[in-house]
Amino acid sequence: MPLSVHPCQFVIALSTISLCAIAGAQPTGPDAPPSQPVQAESIALPDGYPTADQVRQQLYQAARKNPDLCQAFDLTELYKTPPTHDGRHLYALRISAGTASDQDKPAVLLVAAHHGDEIASVLTALTGINILIAGYGTDPAISRLLDTREVWIAPLWNPDGYTNGTRTNARKNDNDTIGVDLNRNYPFGFAQCGGSDVVGSLTYQGPAPASEPETQTMLAFARDKRFVIVHDAHAGAFDLRTGYGCDRVHPWREHMNRQAAQIIEATHLKLSQGSSCCLAGNIHTHMATSLTYAFLWELGDKKPPAEKACEQARNIWDGIVVNMAQPISFSGHTTDASTGKPILAAITLPSAGFTMNESGATRGIAARFDLILPPGTHTVRFSAQGYESTSIDVTITPDKTEVREIRLTPIRKNAPALANPN
Ligand SMILES: [Zn+2]
DSSP states (O other), rough: OHHHHHHHHTHHHHHOOOOOOTTSOOOOTOOOOOOOOOOOOOOOOOOOOHHHHHHHHHHHHHHHHOOEEEEEHHHHHHTTTTOOTSSSSEEEEHHHHSSOOOOOEEEEEEESSSTTTTTTTHHHHHHHHHHHHHTTTTTTTHHHHHHHEEEEEOOOOOHHHHHHSSSSOOOOOOTTTBOOOOOGOOSTTTTTSSSSTTTTTTOOSSTTTTTTTHHHHHHHHHHOOOSSSSEEOOOSEEEEEEEOOOOOOOTTTHHHHHHHHHHHHHTTTTEEEESSSSSSSSSHHHHHHOOOEEEEEEEESSSOHHHHHHHHHOOOHHHHHHHHTTTOOOEEEEEEHHHHHOOOOEEEESOOOOOSSSOEEEETOOOTTEEEOSSSSEEEEEEOBBBOOOOEEEEEOOTTTEEEEEOBBOOOSSOOOSSSSO
16 A cells, blocks of 8 residues: 555654544634543553553544544543543544535444553554545545545544553452453353453453443444444454354354455455454444444554554555445435435344344434345345334345335324224
8 A cells, every 4th residue: 555654654743742623522722632531641651652642632633634534533422421440531533535424424443452451453543544544535445435434443442451551441340450351341242252250350341241431432332323344453363353252153254254354365464364252342242233244353462563563554454445445235224204304223134044133223314224244135124113114125246235215104103993983
């Protein structure tokens, strides 16, 4: 991928910090991002790695410098979810051509550092921001991606762990240990596989599903955006994983695996390919609640030199761009058949072989849906309260988008009374 700047340049240059405006909120001073209640300094970040606060500021600086392409969001504020245990908020940058708050485009996500000590993933995310901004208008694939998708990047999902140098977050457990493994705390498959109920262990799943503020914020984010593709960046091994772990087989596993192979090929790296280890992780919840195609990256060393992480990120993003830009196989909107008004609806695939109540939904102002479906014929059911459920068959062929506008018929509340019922 052609780049006129060193991939780390953006990250390092932004460490000098220039403040900027927040989308959807009033700045408290010229170009000021929202203030943070806790500002503990990172204890042991290697050279070239920004602090949690600097990561936040980099997002707002990218938005300020590229107002037609980037918007930064305080997701904790947006969704009114609790701050982290150390009082931080969670942030994301939307990169997409246009400034409308709802662009009626498929939404895709890269999120990094659910595990706070896997810090290479943060630089991978930040470098991706640089690559996408630099590539818009110069690289045809990136230009097409940003013209047709909302790309969301959340570079630091566990800012407390990142600051404290821990895998887990900063929950103070009852037995005086610290931390919950955020990637074992999601509701889908909670306590079923991969998480530990040993309080204080490195894979401690937490006291209850979605007990953690970070998990709650991601669930709200997922419900709002219904991401069609999610990339979840970790480090510690060197592979790309998808599907469910344990004994649960995702019915679209083969198709997801084919996509994973294509992603790896596009990176030109010697990544292995595998299945997810677990349940109750971030990717599983997106798959189960939005029918998302989700991939978990293990990026190698957890704490490589910053320049090495940024260099590798270029290759990683070659794969991610290809994957995020793929034709979305099935898209459309759900509307009231009488009025044409957008109506949010649940989406299920009764014949797909899902066994754990997996479903998706339409989203946004326009009640949009986007699904990647394996090639073949699928029955898709749309349901909304007060409307008759509608099922349609859709035949998916590779590299083509099926667009259907689904018109939902209101249930008649007052059926006409029979004349002379006696
Ligand atoms: Zn991890």
